[in-house]
Amino acid sequence: MSYTNFPSKLLENAVAEFSKLPGIGRKTALRLVLHLLNQPKEDVHLFGASITQLRDEIKHCNSCYNISDTSLCDICANPKRDHETICVVESIRDVMSIERTQQFNGIYHVLGGIISPMDGIGPSDLKIEPLIQKVSEGKAKEIILALSTTMEGDTTNFYLFKKMSKFNVPITTIARGVSIGDELEYTDEITLGRSILHRTPFNQNL
Amino acid sequence: MSYTNFPSKLLENAVAEFSKLPGIGRKTALRLVLHLLNQPKEDVHLFGASITQLRDEIKHCNSCYNISDTSLCDICANPKRDHETICVVESIRDVMSIERTQQFNGIYHVLGGIISPMDGIGPSDLKIEPLIQKVSEGKAKEIILALSTTMEGDTTNFYLFKKMSKFNVPITTIARGVSIGDELEYTDEITLGRSILHRTPFNQNL
The missing domain is CATH 1.10.8.420 (RecR Domain 1)
Incomplete structure (x- = not known):
């Protein structure tokens, strides 16, 4: 046939x-x-x-490297946003996810990936230098690391921390803990363990 | 924002x-x-x-209405195939599925859908007339109906049967029964019932 x-x-x-x-x-x-x-x-x-x-x-924002139709994206161009609080994310999808929460009023820095030796992605393949540049110029009063909780994400967090710690800028990571709506019984041990270690003062408004 | x-x-x-x-x-x-x-x-x-x-x-075969790069598809143009056994199917995907079995050496007739009043698809939207034409011209010695076992498939089968029965050509449908590898216990009642009604002589070669 x-x-x-x-x-x-x-x-x-x-x-x-x-x-x-x-x-x-x-x-x-x-x-x-x-x-x-x-x-x-x-x-x-x-x-x-x-x-x-x-x-x-397609264009990328000259400041945060997010996808944009203009040379400066809507977030970076918005004077009402806090330009000194920079949230470091892996990709535009994370920007969109965080924006949907409506809980963040700072700006972003999109790395374009995370360090992953297995996939041949090293620090030089990512937008790490421009971030260090911004921090070294004193343009940030807080850096929030919002990368995935994977080995690659942790490696990247650690690398960024080492590079930026000398500039005396507070570096935070997003909270890890039990998801809203989750039952403790079904939460994995590492997450539950971290959520106990990183307990926060009780706040009846939240 | x-x-x-x-x-x-x-x-x-x-x-x-x-x-x-x-x-x-x-x-x-x-x-x-x-x-x-x-x-x-x-x-x-x-x-x-x-x-x-x-x-x-994209072109369609002038004979069987299957998708083709030429005006006559490879199957219809193949002199080694039995041009008097016509298998009626809904779409090109079914042609490809049946071809993969390597159990059929006839030709096809692709209806381009099945009668589905809910979706507004009536007999005139399908390639039914050309099929009747072929049958009325005595070009077929067997018509195999190989449509889905859904209400729409059954409706179409019934419609085709009514249209073609007067031409005195044997009309068959593909066998329905327990799938190879399936356990009787988990086979639904209608399938199991049909497979008992349509039992076939035991053949140790199959």
């Missing part, structure tokens, strides 16, 4: 492209491509253009 | 396009888009082009 898999080279090509995306296998890729095939031509063109245009025209 | 959600209109746009895909939510869409943002420009252009090119240049 000559017909082993795909009846069309174009189809096979599109499916191959889609299955390069993270978490998308061949089967899902085929489902997505066949869905797009059933859409009006203009919609499919809009789809294709949206991603190539993004890739071609 | 003016910064409510996305820091970039381009990003928001791309995420919106991706989340139109079936089974892709806003969160997954953002993950996919950020992944593409980290790829080389040429790769992203190839990605965009693969889908627009597919949509613009």
Whole structure:
């Protein structure tokens, strides 16, 4: 049988492209491509253009390295925000998550990743130098480290701490503890242990 | 805070396009888009082009209505296949599934969907007329209905049967029964009941 898999080279090509995306296998890729095939031509063109245009025209904020359409992002350009409290995050997704909490009024510094020797990502691949620069120029009165609680996140935290500790700026990390709504019984030991060590004064307003 | 959600209109746009895909939510869409943002420009252009090119240049086989790069698909153009045994399926995905079994040497007829009043899909939206045409011209010695075992599939089966029964061509459906590897205990009652009703002579070669 000559017909082993795909009846069309174009189809096979599109499916191959889609299955390069993270978490998308061949089967899902085929489902997505066949869905797009059933859409009006203009919609499919809009789809294709949206991603190539993004890739071609994307800018990063000159100050915090967040994704932005302008040379200074909305947060960095906002005079109402506290420009001396800098929250260090891994990626734009973390910025969006923290913004959604509406609990932070400072600015961000997006590293663009975390130190991960396994993936070949060292300090020089990240936006660490500009952060040290800001701190050394006395532009910060607090640095909040908000990286993932993984080995890579801890390594990066430690590296940043070592680099910045000489500048005499308070360095904090976001609180680790039992999640709101979680039962103690089902909380892992390390988290529960940390939440006891880092207990805070009782505050009836929270 | 003016910064409510996305820091970039381009990003928001791309995420919106991706989340139109079936089974892709806003969160997954953002993950996919950020992944593409980290790829080389040429790769992203190839990605965009693969889908627009597919949509613009896709053809359907003039005989079986399967997706094809040529006016007659590889299966219909293959003289070694049995052109008188026609397997009626819903979509190209089913063609690919059946081809993978390597158990079928006939040709296909792709309806392009099934009758589903809830989704506004009636017989006239499907490639039913050309099938009836083929059968009425005496081009088939067996019609195999291989549609899903859903209410819509059964409705379509019934409709096709009614339309074709007068032509005196044997009409079969694929066997329904206990899946290979399944334990009887966990098989649902309807499937198990059917597999008893439609029992077949014992064949030690299978």
